[in-house]
Amino acid sequence: MKHIIILVSILLSIIGLTQKSVAQYDTTLSYEYSQTLVLPEISPYTIGKKNGGQFILKPNDYQPGQVGWVTPSCGSPFIDSLTSCGPGYYGLDYKKNNNVWTYLDIYIRYFVDIIDSTLSSSTYGYTPDTIWVNQGDSARISVGTNFVDQYWGIVGNVNFFSGNSTVKVPVGSYWVFTNDADNYNSGDTIVVAEICTPVTSSQYINLCAGDTFNIGTHNYTTGGTYVDTLQAVNSCDSIVTTNITLINYPVLTVSPIDTIICAGSTITLHAGGTGTSFNWSTSETTPDISVMTDTSVSIWVSASNAYCTVTDTINITVNPVFSSTNVVEINDGQSYIINGHTYIVTGIYFDTLFTVHGCDSVVITNLTVLTNIVTTSQIGEIPVIYPNPVNDILTIDISTSLNVTTKTKIEIVDLQGRIIKTVYLINNKTTVDVKELIGGIYTLRIYTDKGIVLKKLVKQ
Numbered sequence: 001m002k003h004i005i006i007l008v009s010i011l012l013s014i015i016g017l018t019q020k021s022v023a024q025y026d027t028t029l030s031y032e033y034s035q036t037l038v039l040p041e042i043s044p045y046t047i048g049k050k051n052g053g054q055f056i057l058k059p060n061d062y063q064p065g066q067v068g069w070v071t072p073s074c075g076s077p078f079i080d081s082l083t084s085c086g087p088g089y090y091g092l093d094y095k096k097n098n099n100v101w102t103y104l105d106i107y108i109r110y111f112v113d114i115i116d117s118t119l120s121s122s123t124y125g126y127t128p129d130t131i132w133v134n135q136g137d138s139a140r141i142s143v144g145t146n147f148v149d150q151y152w153g154i155v156g157n158v159n160f161f162s163g164n165s166t167v168k169v170p171v172g173s174y175w176v177f178t179n180d181a182d183n184y185n186s187g188d189t190i191v192v193a194e195i196c197t198p199v200t201s202s203q204y205i206n207l208c209a210g211d212t213f214n215i216g217t218h219n220y221t222t223g224g225t226y227v228d229t230l231q232a233v234n235s236c237d238s239i240v241t242t243n244i245t246l247i248n249y250p251v252l253t254v255s256p257i258d259t260i261i262c263a264g265s266t267i268t269l270h271a272g273g274t275g276t277s278f279n280w281s282t283s284e285t286t287p288d289i290s291v292m293t294d295t296s297v298s299i300w301v302s303a304s305n306a307y308c309t310v311t312d313t314i315n316i317t318v319n320p321v322f323s324s325t326n327v328v329e330i331n332d333g334q335s336y337i338i339n340g341h342t343y344i345v346t347g348i349y350f351d352t353l354f355t356v357h358g359c360d361s362v363v364i365t366n367l368t369v370l371t372n373i374v375t376t377s378q379i380g381e382i383p384v385i386y387p388n389p390v391n392d393i394l395t396i397d398i399s400t401s402l403n404v405t406t407k408t409k410i411e412i413v414d415l416q417g418r419i420i421k422t423v424y425l426i427n428n429k430t431t432v433d434v435k436e437l438i439g440g441i442y443t444l445r446i447y448t449d450k451g452i453v454l455k456k457l458v459k460q
Helices: 009-015
Strands: 027-029 036-039 045-050 056-059 067-072 089-097 101-111 131-135 139-142 149-154 160-162 167-170 172-179 185-194 200-207 214-215 218-220 223-233 239-247 252-255 258-262 266-273 278-279 289-293 297-304 307-317 324-332 337-338 342-343 347-354 360-370 384-386 393-397 409-413 419-424 429-433 439-450 451-459
Touching: 009 360, 036 324, 056 101, 101 185, 167 342, 214 223, 218 223, 252 297, 252 307, 266 278, 266 297, 266 307, 324 419, 337 360, 342 347, 384 429, 393 409, 419 429
Parallel strands: 027 045, 036 056, 045 101, 131 185, 200 239, 258 307, 324 360
Antiparallel strands: 067 089, 089 101, 139 167, 149 160, 149 172, 172 185, 214 218, 223 239, 252 266, 266 289, 278 297, 297 307, 337 342, 347 360, 384 393, 393 429, 409 419, 409 439, 439 451
């Protein structure tokens, strides 16, 4: 049992005590009455009396009738044996058997040791370190009746909550600080704890093969029955029996594994194997689903056998389908060829081409056949273009006899009949920037009031 002499300045300032005494006891007496202490020839001699109370003092080697006492509260009796009358200073003057008178200074100090005053407790009336109570119950703790002041507090908190000699407290740790009638200070601590009631339980676990079940400090990977002892927050052991059944993961097959499709097309994905249910990332739950997408995507599917789930992913790569429109003008008597097809009549034509990825691409041809082509001999004038071949700037010089307006149009057409550049004349002599043209042979169409004049142009 611990006995604590508390001299913490913050506690003393709270309690307001003025006398501070620290002493080592030469001997200690328990909390019992009618004890007899034969005093050794030691002076000064300090006696620690647990929780106070009376006891009998007498010298060791003395002549009967030759013993005198000085006491703190019961006078100065001349008797061989003295019943103590409280804490404080005692003087003893006695004649030894060798006729030598001896004087002893004696100090009695009351020190506190917290008493269990809980009637239902197995340590009732004793001074244990810990009082055990049932869950939800409180304890009664006391310092007895022999102290003048006492102050109770919670361990870890310097504030006191009661000044009574006996207090009722819940589960926790507590301190008490006391002083006796001689203003001697002492203190003690005690723990109130719940009685441990071990909890026994069982659980049944379906464990997927390859997985781990954790309980306490143990990790289980195989089927069987396991018993684990767990420690609760109140230090009581709990016994858990775990029955583990090992379940195999289902087999999952998917098809196609990974695939390539053309944008806008539909593909069927299939999940099979030993699973009893399926769940796709598209929220569908059937073994087969249809997917149409314009962008590449990864779609996962999970298969379950009610306990274990396995997942696989199908990666779908989407190749683009191209669609383009070409505006083409050809001269009467010429033809336009695309994808093996030859066109000689004005109209809109659709051709399906195959890309390197195998996806169809649609080319729309808006074809115009020009029928009002005239020759220079028919108009009597020869439009001049220079330089030809040309690198950057082309000059077009048209006779003044031709009616040139801001609506007079000149088109540069490639060999496929596609109009590459269109300009409108400002006057009879106009320059055109052709730096962006790719080197090759082009046709220059000059629209005049007398018809369309064609000129060959070479771009370097």
